[in-house]
Amino acid sequence: MSTYILGIESSCDDTSAAVICDGCLKSNVIASQQVHEAYGGVVPELASRAHQQNILPVVSEALRRAGIDKNQLSAIAFTRGPGLLGSLLVGTSFAKGMAIGLDIPLIDVNHLHAHVLSHFVKKEKNDKTPEFPFMCLLISGGNSQIVLAKSPYEMEIVGKTIDDAAGEAFDKCAKVLGLPYPGGPHIDRLAATGNPTAFKFSKPHIVGLDYSFSGLKTSFLYTLRDNLKKDPDFINKNIADLAASLQKTIIDILLDKLAKALDAYPVGDVAIGGGVSANSGVRNAVEEFCRKRGVTPWIPERAFTTDNAAMVATAGYFKYLSNQFCDLSLPPYSRVTM
Numbered sequence: 001m002s003t004y005i006l007g008i009e010s011s012c013d014d015t016s017a018a019v020i021c022d023g024c025l026k027s028n029v030i031a032s033q034q035v036h037e038a039y040g041g042v043v044p045e046l047a048s049r050a051h052q053q054n055i056l057p058v059v060s061e062a063l064r065r066a067g068i069d070k071n072q073l074s075a076i077a078f079t080r081g082p083g084l085l086g087s088l089l090v091g092t093s094f095a096k097g098m099a100i101g102l103d104i105p106l107i108d109v110n111h112l113h114a115h116v117l118s119h120f121v122k123k124e125k126n127d128k129t130p131e132f133p134f135m136c137l138l139i140s141g142g143n144s145q146i147v148l149a150k151s152p153y154e155m156e157i158v159g160k161t162i163d164d165a166a167g168e169a170f171d172k173c174a175k176v177l178g179l180p181y182p183g184g185p186h187i188d189r190l191a192a193t194g195n196p197t198a199f200k201f202s203k204p205h206i207v208g209l210d211y212s213f214s215g216l217k218t219s220f221l222y223t224l225r226d227n228l229k230k231d232p233d234f235i236n237k238n239i240a241d242l243a244a245s246l247q248k249t250i251i252d253i254l255l256d257k258l259a260k261a262l263d264a265y266p267v268g269d270v271a272i273g274g275g276v277s278a279n280s281g282v283r284n285a286v287e288e289f290c291r292k293r294g295v296t297p298w299i300p301e302r303a304f305t306t307d308n309a310a311m312v313a314t315a316g317y318f319k320y321l322s323n324q325f326c327d328l329s330l331p332p333y334s335r336v337t338m
């Protein structure tokens with residue numbers, strides 16, 4: 001008999017449900033929330049309400065696309081945290097209610113583990129996956145971490161941001177350029193035609209493997225302020241060069257610490273994950289970095305970079321295989337280490 005896992009993701013502003021069968025992806029449905037665009041960032045209260053509206057249709061659609069009835073499910077995996085508590089409560093409560101109704105086990109998933117395990121989302125049984133232990137650069141709107149993945153169940157954060165995440169650096173700098181939220185994809189698009197060495201922004205000097213992006217944000221802001229005094233049309237005239245230079249600085253910062261992490265923990269496989277791993281410059285730079293170091297790069301499909309339930313179902317399947325189920329009383333959590 002086949003094992004069907006339903007994955008549910010609701011940690012931030014994407015409501016997603018996915019079905020995997022014996023480890024292979026059958027469906028992955030994502031409802032993104034446009035309501036936040038007008039506010040220039042995610043509004044937690046609005047996110048929770050939108051999850052409430054979306055969750056039932058999204059789960060129904062995931063089951064329909066997978067071609068199965070809910071009674072065929074073997075277990076339900078849900079994102080327990082970290083994330084916005086109100087958002088997590090919607091997915092957690094829905095997963096619990098459905099598991100009780102179907103009398104099947106429940107599996108709690110750490111959202112960050114799921115991002116790392118997104119490289120194990122398979123379309124076909126023989127799809128290749130990274131070899132443990134591997135290094136994963138996990139870069140999103142809420143996190144920037146270097147994770148040493150020792151097994152599907154054991155992950156160690158060897159470096160992390162001490163202030164902003166890489167995605168926040170993209171989004172906040174994009175905002176001062178007058179670009180819509182989230183700004184990361186707009187910077188990516190503009191950077192394609194800009195000169196990455198046109199402007200120099202400051203880089204952090206943090207010892208060890210930790211990141212910092214707040215200084216870059218200030219340096220970017222000061223460059224705009226000083227130049228706008230001389231020319232009020234400075235942004236319009238230089239937007240592509242500003243985007244390309246910003247993107248290059250973020251990539252340099254990311255790769256500098258990744259190189260140090262690999263020196264400290266020499267592994268043969270290097271993966272990237274999280275929303276910022278959709279960035280074209282980051283993807284190309286990591287490929288090139290890995291080629292030079294003689295390690296294997298794992299660049300995820302763009303659909304699996306941002307929040308999605310395929311990675312949650314996949315992480316859940318690993319736990320299913322080792323009988324790691326959770327209690328119905330388990331609450332979600334907003335913050336977590338690994």
Ligand code: KG4
Pocket residue numbers: 012139140141142143166167168170171182183184185187188274275276277278279280305306307
């Ligand atoms: O993982 P994710 O979907 O969720 C959060 O952690 O919030 O990541 C969202 C982040 C945002 O900061 C967004 O601007 C960034 O990922 N992002 C990008 C690109 N696509 C998404 N940043 C740079 N270039 C992109 N192409």
